[in-house]
Amino acid sequence: KFITNFFDWYSFLSIIVKPVNDPPTIHVNKTWFVVQDDEKEKYLHELLNGMIRIADEDDDDTVIGLPFNLPSTYMVNVSVANALVDGRGIIGLPPRKYLAGLTVSEEKGEDATSSDSIALVGPLPRIHVALSHVLFSPEQKRFSTERALTGSIVIQCWDIPRDFRRTSQQLFIPNTTFTDNWATHVQTISFQIKHVNRPPTVTFTCRSNPATQGVLQTHEDIPFVFCQNKSFPCSLELNDPDSNPRQDILSLQLKISGENTNQCVGEFRPLNRNYYFNVSSTSCLHVIQGTLTFLREALKHMQIVFLQHWHGHSRLYVSISDAHGATGKDDILLIVFPWNDPPTLTATAVNITLNQNTPTLLSTSTTIAA
Secondary structure, eight states: OOOOOOOOOOOOOOOOOOOOSOOOEEEOSOSEEEEETTSOOEEHHHHTTSOOEEEOTTOOSSOTTOSSOOOOOEEEEEEEESOSSOOTTSEEOOOGGGOTTOEEEEEOOSSTTOOOEEEEEEOHHHHHHHHHTOEEOOOOOOOSOOSOEEEEEEEEEEEOOGGGSOSSSOOOOOOGGGGGGSEEEEEEEEEEEEOOOOOOEEEEEEOSOGGGTTEEEEETTSOBOTTSOSSSOEEEEEEOTTSOTTTOOEEEEEEEEETTSOOBOEEEEESSGGGSTTEEEETTEEEEEEOHHHHHHHHTTEEEEEOTTOOEEEEEEEEEEOTTSOEEEEEEEEEEEOOSOOOOOBOSOSOOOOOTTOOOOGGGTOOOBO
C-alpha cells in the first residue's frame, strides 16, 4: 500500500514599487483665457475657473530617520512669455496674507523684451494657495493697437531634493544652476488681451485760492497765456491711455466764449510760429492736430487775446479726440476784469435852458455818470 498524500507549500512575496523622484504634475481647469485691457487685476484662479493644484506621487512628507521633521519642499516659478508687448507688470505677487510659510522672490524685467518672474518655495499646500492668488493685471498702457495681444503664463514646478534643503525649518531659494537634475513639470497657460479703445482725457488742475478754485482771472486788453499764469497757476493735463505720445495723431479743440452765450469774445494765437502748423481757426474755435507730445508743448505757447475793451465772465472749453472718435473734454471759468478803461459821461438832458443872471445847479437839470 502506497501513501500518496502530498503536501504543497506556497510562499507569497509582495513587491511594492514606490515612485522615486517622479516629477510633480501641475493641474489647471483651463489653459486659455481672454480678458479686456480695461479690466482690473484678477487672481489666476478667477481666470482659470478654479484653484491651481500640484500633485506629486513620491511626496516624502514622512521620512524616517531624519533628525527633524522637514516637509517636502518645492519651487514654483511663474513668468510671462511670448507677449507682443512689454510683459512687465502683467503678473504680480499675491497679497502678503497668501504668502505665509513661503520664501518668495520677484524679478523685474530689465528691458522691453523681458518679463516678470515670481518664485515660490515651500510645501505644496501653501504653494497651492499662493499660486492661485498670483495677480494678473491686463490694465496696461497699450499703445494704440487694434490687435489682440497674446502671450503665455509659464508655470514650472521643481521637486527639491532632500539634500538641498537646509537643516532647519527656514526655506530658501535654491541656486537655479542645480535645477537641471531636479524632477520638474511645466504648464503653459495662454492668454489674449483684447484692446478696448479708451477716450483721451482733459483735466484742469488749479492751485489758486480755494475760494476761486476752478476759476481763472485776468484783465482785459492783456493777452492771457493760461498754462503760464503765475498769479493763478493752473495746469491743463492732456492724456490718452491708448496712444503713443510720439506717433498717434490727436485733435485738440479750443474755444473761448461768453459764459452763458455762444458769443465769441476772443481768439487763440500761438506765441511760437512752430505751432501755426496743423491749425485751423473759425471764429473763436481753434483746432490743432498732432501727437500728444506736440499738443502738450503747443499749449505752453498758446495765448488768448480778448476783444478790445471786453470784460466779463467767459468760459474756456477744451476737448481732445483720437482717431476713433473717442473724446475727452473739460472747461473752466475765466473772469476778465476791466483795466484802465476811460471814465464815461452820460447826460439825461440834451438841451439845458438857463435864465440870465440866475445861477442854476447843473445836477437839477441833468444826470452825470462817471
